[in-house]
Amino acid sequence: MTNVEISYTYGMSPDESVMRGIDTIREVYGIRRLKFNEEARSVAVEYDATRLNPATIASLLRRTGLDLQ
Numbered sequence: 001m002t003n004v005e006i007s008y009t010y011g012m013s014p015d016e017s018v019m020r021g022i023d024t025i026r027e028v029y030g031i032r033r034l035k036f037n038e039e040a041r042s043v044a045v046e047y048d049a050t051r052l053n054p055a056t057i058a059s060l061l062r063r064t065g066l067d068l069q
Contacts, residue, residue, distance in 0.1 A: 002049040003032060006057060009042045011067040021064025028052075028060065 014022065014036075025031055030051035035044045043066070045057050062068055 003046055004049040005044055005046045006054055007042050007044045008058065008061060009040070009069045011041070011069055013038065013041070014064075014066055018065045022061075022066070025060050025064065031057075031060075 022034060026034060030048040031045065032048065033044075033046040035046075036042075037044070043061065045061075047057060058068060
């Protein structure tokens with residue numbers, strides 16, 4: 001297992017429906033942690049790089065409705 005942390009910035013702050021979608025990402029095998037920084041408008045995702053890649057992580061975040069930049 002190779003743990004990697006990647007950060008993404010977002011535009012609009014996530015609303016309730018987006019946060020519910022984020023909860024489903026936490027259940028994806030290989031996702032270890034999600035950490036939001038509201039001041040910087042960023043989300044850091046720690047994941048297993050042997051199972052996932054940055055493009056997949058971005059796709060999962062976009063599916064929730066998060067406004068990735």
